[in-house]
Amino acid sequence: MLSLPAGQSATTATEPTQQLSGVVRTLQRRMRPMIAIFLGFVGLVLIFSLLVPKSYTAETKVIAGNSSALPSGSDTNANSQLPVLNALLAASGVQSAETYVELFQETPVAQQVSQQLGLKMGAKELLSHVSVRPVSNTSIIALAVTWSNPKTAALVANTFGSVVVDRQRQLVSSQAQQAIDFLKTQLPQANKTMHDAQMKLADFEAKHHITDINAQTQSYISSLATLDGDIGKTQADEQQAKAQLASAQSALSHTSATITGGTTVATNPVLQQLQTQLSQVDVQLQTAEKEYTDQHPTVIGLKQQEAQLRNEIAKQQSTVVANTNTVPNPLYQQLQQQQAQYQAQMAADQAQLSALTKQRDQMNPTLQKLPAQAAILADLQRNSQSAQDVYTALQQKYNNASIARDTALSDVTVTQPATPGSTRVSPNLMLNLVLGVILGLALAVVGAFVIDYLDGSIKDEREVEEELALPPLAQIPLVRMRNGVAALPWVRTLTVESFLQLVTSIKYASDSKLETLVVTSPSQGDGKSTISLNVALAMAELEPRVLLVDADLRRASIHTKLHMKNERGLSDVLVGRARLTEVAQKTKYPGLDILTSGTPTPNPIKLLESPRMDDLLREASEHYRCVIVDTAALSVNLDAAVVSRKVDGTVVVLSSGQTDLREAKTALRRLQQVGVKNILGFVLNRVVPRRSDYGAYELGPGESAVEEEPMITA
Numbered sequence: 252m253l254s255l256p257a258g259q260s261a262t263t264a265t266e267p268t269q270q271l272s273g274v275v276r277t278l279q280r281r282m283r284p285m286i287a288i289f290l291g292f293v294g295l296v297l298i299f300s301l302l303v304p305k306s307y308t309a310e311t312k313v314i315a316g317n318s319s320a321l322p323s324g325s326d327t328n329a330n331s332q333l334p335v336l337n338a339l340l341a342a343s344g345v346q347s348a349e350t351y352v353e354l355f356q357e358t359p360v361a362q363q364v365s366q367q368l369g370l371k372m373g374a375k376e377l378l379s380h381v382s383v384r385p386v387s388n389t390s391i392i393a394l395a396v397t398w399s400n401p402k403t404a405a406l407v408a409n410t411f412g413s414v415v416v417d418r419q420r421q422l423v424s425s426q427a428q429q430a431i432d433f434l435k436t437q438l439p440q441a442n443k444t445m446h447d448a449q450m451k452l453a454d455f456e457a458k459h460h461i462t463d464i465n466a467q468t469q470s471y472i473s474s475l476a477t478l479d480g481d482i483g484k485t486q487a488d489e490q491q492a493k494a495q496l497a498s499a500q501s502a503l504s505h506t507s508a509t510i511t512g513g514t515t516v517a518t519n520p521v522l523q524q525l526q527t528q529l530s531q532v533d534v535q536l537q538t539a540e541k542e543y544t545d546q547h548p549t550v551i552g553l554k555q556q557e558a559q560l561r562n563e564i565a566k567q568q569s570t571v572v573a574n575t576n577t578v579p580n581p582l583y584q585q586l587q588q589q590q591a592q593y594q595a596q597m598a599a600d601q602a603q604l605s606a607l608t609k610q611r612d613q614m615n616p617t618l619q620k621l622p623a624q625a626a627i628l629a630d631l632q633r634n635s636q637s638a639q640d641v642y643t644a645l646q647q648k649y650n651n652a653s654i655a656r657d658t659a660l661s662d663v664t665v666t667q668p669a670t671p672g673s674t675r676v677s678p679n680l681m682l683n684l685v686l687g688v689i690l691g692l693a694l695a696v697v698g699a700f701v702i703d704y705l706d707g708s709i710k711d712e713r714e715v716e717e718e719l720a721l722p723p724l725a726q727i728p729l730v731r732m733r734n735g736v737a738a739l740p741w742v743r744t745l746t747v748e749s750f751l752q753l754v755t756s757i758k759y760a761s762d763s764k765l766e767t768l769v770v771t772s773p774s775q776g777d778g779k780s781t782i783s784l785n786v787a788l789a790m791a792e793l794e795p796r797v798l799l800v801d802a803d804l805r806r807a808s809i810h811t812k813l814h815m816k817n818e819r820g821l822s823d824v825l826v827g828r829a830r831l832t833e834v835a836q837k838t839k840y841p842g843l844d845i846l847t848s849g850t851p852t853p854n855p856i857k858l859l860e861s862p863r864m865d866d867l868l869r870e871a872s873e874h875y876r877c878v879i880v881d882t883a884a885l886s887v888n889l890d891a892a893v894v895s896r897k898v899d900g901t902v903v904v905l906s907s908g909q910t911d912l913r914e915a916k917t918a919l920r921r922l923q924q925v926g927v928k929n930i931l932g933f934v935l936n937r938v939v940p941r942r943s944d945y946g947a948y949e950l951g952p953g954e955s956a957v958e959e960e961p962m963i964t965a
Contacts, residue, residue: 276711281699289695296687300678307676309404309669310395311412312386315351348385350581351392351663355383355415363418364410381411391666401671408669419663422582425498430652433494434645437487441645445638452631471614472629472636478611479633480640482604487645489600496593503586509579522567529560544913709910712935718912719919722932724760724902725753727782728940745940750789753934757786757902760931766872767898769802771882771891773918777906778936780808783881786902787843790877795842798835798875802894803883804855807848813838820849824867825858831870844875855883860893868897885918892925900931907938 278285354360361374361381370377382395394411398404536553543550709715712723727749757765770786772779780803787799801809802821810817815836823829824846835844852858871878880898882891895901901922905915922930 277703278696278699281702284702285695285699288698289691292691292694293684293687296683296691297680300680300683303678304399305676305678306397306399307401307404307671307674308395308397309401309408309671309674310393310667311408311665311669312391312393312667313412313415313663313665314390315348315392315663348390348392352383352385355392355394355411356381360411360414360418363414364407367410367414368407370407377407380407396669397677401674404674405669405671409665412665412668416663416665422585427652429495429498430491431649433491434649434652437490438642438645438649441638441642445635445642448631448635448638452628452635455628455631472632475611475614475629476633476636476640478607478614479637480644482607482611483637483641484644485600485604485607487641487648489597489604491648492593492596492600496590496597499586499589499593503583503590506583506586507580508583519568522564522569525560525564525567529557529564532557532560544917708908709905709912709915709935710907714912715905715915715933715935719915719933721903721919721930722760724756724932724934725749726938727753727778727934727936729907729937747789750785751793753782753786754789754793757900757931761900761929763899765877765899765931767868767878767880767900769880769882769891769895769898769901770904771895771901771918772884772904772906773910773914774886775806775884777884777904777910779884779904780812780881782902782904782934782936783879784809784812787879788840790879791840791842794876796844796874796876797842798844798846798871798878800846800871800878800880801848802859802880802890804848804852804858804890805883805887809845809881810847813845815845815847817847817849820847821867822849822852822855822858824849825861825863826852827863831867831874846871856888856890856893859890864894865897885921886914889921889925892922892927895922895927895929896925898929900929901927902931903933904936905933906936909937 356378358374358378361377364370365372365374365377380397382397383392384395385392394408396404396408396411398407532553536550536557539547539550539553545551703710712726715721716723728746730746757768768786770779770783780801783799787797791797799809800821801807803809804822807817810820815838819829819834821834823834824831828850831846834849835846837844858864868878868880878898880894882894885891903915903918919930
């Protein structure tokens with residue numbers, strides 16, 4: 252074979268074109284399964300979209316942070332009466348969006364939403380309908396609720412937002428409410444004490460007709476009254492701080508110190524390792540399949556290893572959680588700050604109460620020196636003033652606490668409420684159809700290549716040339732018959748031309764003269780007998796005196812195709828019961844004789860391998876221009892291989908889309924094992940004709956089919 256640089260460059264340049272042409276041919280061959288896959292996938296998508304109940308997703312957006320909790324220009328420390336609010340506002344500036352996401356999905360929030368809307372489901376079930384996510388690089392949090400109808404979805408989403416806002420406000424106002432609850436129990440008693448003290452003073456002054464007292468006594472009375480008022484106020488502050496401390500400690504015992512701030516997801520390293528091993532096994536399996544058969548232990552072991560690796564890969568998750576980020580709970584920190592503040596306030600009140608009590612004890616001896624009447628009057632005035640001061644202080648604290656509770660602000664604000672008209676519908680019929688068409692096309696193309704890859708049958712001449720290293724002799728088109736007549740006349744004409752081309756190719760396939768020829772195939776049903784008969788007919792047209800021998804002593808069929816008797820034939824000649832000239836029959840086709848298989852025999856290969864077969868072929872060559880021998884399929888037995896050693900040339904018939912490539916390789920190995928070296932090439936039978944390739948053979952208007960050329964179909 253000559254190898255020229257220019258030819259090599261031309262071959263290299265045409266490789267992409269050939270590859271593209273191969274892809275187009277593959278898609279054309281698999282057009283029907285492609286259409287089936289496409290229509291099936293789109294149909295499944297349509298059925299799924301129509302049958303699956305629709306769900307509606309409504310989304311509420313809120314902004315979390317201290318920007319919504321305070322007016323512009325206000326100071327977080329401006330109201331010292333609300334330390335919890337101050338702590339919340341101070342902490343909100345450093346909390347991540349993931350922290351607020353966790354707060355949105357707390358069980359108490361879901362329970363309150365379920366109670367408000369009268370939903371007959373628990374908090375866990377309700378939260379399964381809720382999705383909360385932070386919007387990247389913002390303080391906005393999107394809360395999405397999926398439900399079976401848009402109105403309920405929007406209502407639940409908006410209720411979640413309002414409940415979270417109210418809950419944050421309640422956290423801020425809880426301190427003021429605790430103070431109010433305590434002051435409600437103290438105000439009635441302080442009012443009664445003040446009223447009793449004032450009545451006693453009025454009765455004493457009326458009884459003794461007292462209208463004035465000296466300045467020194469009045470000074471002492473005022474000082475003692477101030478001390479008593481301070482002592483009462485300090486005691487009230489201490490009791491209030493004590494009650495608030497107990498409430499804060501109770502809440503602290505039921506609050507977790509940390510919450511989950513977020514997780515990091517990484518690629519599963521085990522999955523990557525298994526995929527690497529699978530790639531290595533695939534390469535080894537492909538190499539082994541080229542060297543061994545499917546029954547070889549190496550191929551079987553590699554396939555089992557491949558299946559095991561694929562099962563392991565299917566069990567693995569694509570990602571794993573690399574680490575979990577735990578952040579401090581802001582509510583827990585705020586309660587700790589509140590506890591420390593109350594403890595410090597109680598300690599300060601106790602120290603101040605001790606100092607005031609000591610100061611009062613120091614003034615008592617001076618009062619005892621006053622006249623008894625003045626002392627009594629001073630004591631009554633002091634008690635009255637002290638009771639009034641205590642009541643006034645408690646009333647002021649009650650008013651301040653009420654204002655703090657009613658004006659408590661939340662650090663979460665709804666910026667975009669959900670509406671039924673803005674819900675997202677799932678499944679979306681139009682979107683699913685568009686995606687179904689796109690994915691269906693992709694799946695159909697992939698399916699076509701997968702089916703083509705899994706299909707081991709021979710598809711075209713190029714594949715046979717590459718895999719079997721045999722030269723092509725001709726392509727015989729597939730003729731579809733309708734009521735005994737070819738469905739397409741131009742295909743019949745093309746078939747006749749193909750057999751004439753085959754005869755010509757056989758004639759020039761060998762340097763020596765071909766007087767005897769074997770036609771065989773890898774497996775039954777490849778059409779070798781039909782090819783043998785039509786080759787004999789074509790040769791008889793060109794060179795009369797052709798003998799067709801039916802050497803398939805196991806499944807003879809030539810006599811059936813020609814509607815002739817098979818009383819005596821080849822087997823009878825080989826066993827010596829008849830002579831060639833006695834059993835050879837003339838056919839209705841001029842120039843063609845036939846030697847049928849003859850009487851059935853129990854051991855065909857023994858007869859075919861005998862010297863009488865050599866004598867028969869030699870005698871037939873003397874009386875006929877060419878002897879064509881139709882033999883059994885190679886995959887069944889060695890009959891064809893034995894006869895092929897005795898003739899001048901061997902033609903292998905392959906059926907497009909039917910003959911398995913592995914069976915063809917096995918058949919060739921059988922021929923090589925018995926020493927057959929005269930293989931002329933292969934005939935690709937049943938090739939589906941395409942109008943674009945054979946348009947020249949189609950009849951034009953007014954033309955009729957030319958059928959004088961003989962042709963016998965399978």
